[in-house]
Amino acid sequence: MSGTSRAAIDGPAGGDRPVVEAVNISKRFGSTVALSEAGIVVRRGETHALVGRNGAGKSTLVSILSGLTAADAGAVAFDGRPAPPLGDRDAWRQRLACVYQKSTIIPTLTVAENLFLNRHARGSGRLIRWSELRRDAERLLATWSVEVDVRQPASTLSVEQRQFVEIARALSFGARFIILDEPTAQLDGAGISRLFTRIRDLRAQGVTFLFISHHLQEVYEICDQVTVFRDARHIVTAPVAELSRQALVAAMTGEDVTMPEADRRPPSPGAAVLLSVRDLVTRSGAEISLEVKAGEVVGIAGGGGSGKVEVAEAIVGLSCPAGGIVAVDGRVLRPGSVPDALAAGVGLVPQDRHREGLVPLLSIAENVTMTVPHRVGRHGIISPARRDGLARRTIADLAIKASGPQVPVSDLSGGNQQKVVMGRALASHPKLLVLITPTAGVDVRSKQTLLGVVEDVRRRGTAVLVVSDELDDLRICDRVAVMFQGRVVHETAQGWSDNDLVAAMEGVDLHHV
């Protein structure tokens, strides 16, 4: 990998001037220091990773680099020339483009119109020529081999297609430097590998990337250089190949972090079966049967479209299954009924915390106690004191960074929001805890805390079901069932190798190829 990166850096294009060079950048927001004399240098043709925990200053740097915010001090230069004034959006767009986590696609308009928004092809009388616009859009997408029908509304695009469309749009402005802000956060394994193929192709065509990610293995897979930010400061920039994983994590956190792994002790054979799923068939046709005993952690792994999320949602009552029986501690759940699942003792961390997990404007206390009104009050009247007490315990147990239970969850970082969701799942002292992609979009430390909590819960005798394609999540499981295209294709006890598990999720059997 270092060989290719060397070639890219020393390549012919653009001499040795860095594509972007930010020096001594400082930025304050009120009393918080977002960046303190930080900087970054990205050379032409490389794929440069920017990593750091939530709050390290990555997003501030991105918004300064993309000209959305002015730095208090310091200088930004593109190709050795000083950055254009903030108001000149077109000039910025020719220098770099940013694909944010939040979509900048307008869902109600067609793909073609999104690509040429506010620069539609026009004919006589300055009227838009739709046929020409569509042809332009088709040509643009074909240039970058994005296979999407330009006439479809953008709302029908998958996350992956949307990113490709956004990248193509960015390139059409003439930018050859693209910032990808956590592009893999919402993609499954196959989508990620397609995205990486695309990034490699574009890099071969001379496009430079700044890649922001929480997933360190992605940094190792796709990037040449890595820059680490911590606490608003630049910590280190080094070729990826020269920085070990341990050293990288240490640079991000300022200390060593090791992810929790399952104890090597299997649960006692006599433990009660707390979850029993028999012949469950979801509406989309995924099938599963499994049992989870008290104190056991079982994983369901699989890529997007494997049906793992669908079966999990059917188990907890979020969706009504087509058939099969789910029993929690001997009690058969009414299909498709969340209240019944809650009453039976199921705690859930749903897949999308923004959509199903949290009410963003309500406080931590209200969110945490949402499923357990009976524990914070009597006769339907809620006691604020008891509610806040419960929330304070959750904040302490899960190390949520917040000044108190009254803070609205919309003010928290992603990792801390996810802890609130976890706290809510645990508030009812569940017999069964179901976690769907519990660490998606969460920084390294929060991930460690969240997974550590699972271990504690397990020790207290709760059955845990982890539904994820994230290897760190699955590592805490006693055994893992791998789903592919709606069927369990592989079951493995703890001690699996990463390669085997990933291969099984992708539907590839490494031993029989």
Add this chain to the structure above:
Amino acid sequence: MSETLSAVASTPPPPPSPSAPPPRSLALARLRDLALVPAIIAVAIVGFIVNPVFLTSDNIVNVLQSMSEIAILVLAQTIVLITGKMDLSLESTFGLAPGIAAWLIIDPALTRGLGLDLLPDAWAVPVVLLVGALVGAFNGLLIVRFGLNGFVVTLGMLIVLRGLLTGISGGQTFFALPASMTYLGSATWWGVPASIWVSLLLFAAGIVVLGYTRAGRALYAIGGNVDAARAAGIRTDRVLWIALIVASVLAALAGLLISGRLAAVPAAQGSGAIFQVFAAAVIGGVSLNGGKGSVFGAFTGVLLLFMIINVLTLAGVPAQWTNFLNGTVILVALVVSRITGGKAQT
């Protein structure tokens, strides 16, 4: 780990990402504009069966004229709704703009003390339009500049403007309007009332502007995702402001038409009309959440609504039941458009 992923990536290429939906749904998407056309034809047939008068040219002109003023309000509301805002005050602007013009122009000697006789007759139309522009600009100031909630701002404006009209008129009706005010509402061009021409021309202009100009598409972009619109270089605040002003000017113009037709400006002119306006826009496929809908769709919405009312009148339904039936028509039309549109309405 990295070995595995790249190994997977280099095995037979992954299945192509789910590509375009079948062409059928694309065709349907483009036909959504025409979703109400079958309903309009059906109502025309029913109307003809109920009473053959329905399809005579006189009756058709009658329907078009009776809807022309409300239709312009629907056009105005559509422009605002597409940007993701809403303007309730249009119905009060509809009454206030001609009311102010009449108040400034008419002679108190002729009208039992109403009016000021401050301006010459020729000022009528400019004053009407100016009042509309000022109301729109003030709405824009509160909504765009100060970031207040559009629904509540325009609700407040609805009440304030209605109160203003009631105040200056003493709750009475302005009459003895100058010819310059009554011309557009009462003239006939090529055998068809001018108000029909005006409303049809405005709709045609709306279709072109919203469908074929960058400014018009900017309205959709803002309603669909305002941050993305800003990132695309659209001056979102300015466009919103202009949209609100244009909508209010259109409402003022509609008010001028109806004042001209009735040769009077009652203090309650337009009161309660906003509900019908919203209903027509939503029936016509305009989303209350912004970013969706078309001017042509809005036109079919208002046309369907008025055709049904006309059929009911021809069928001899007593006037006391009109409101009940109006409401029912709105609900039924919503259900019908939900079925033909196929998607949950927002």
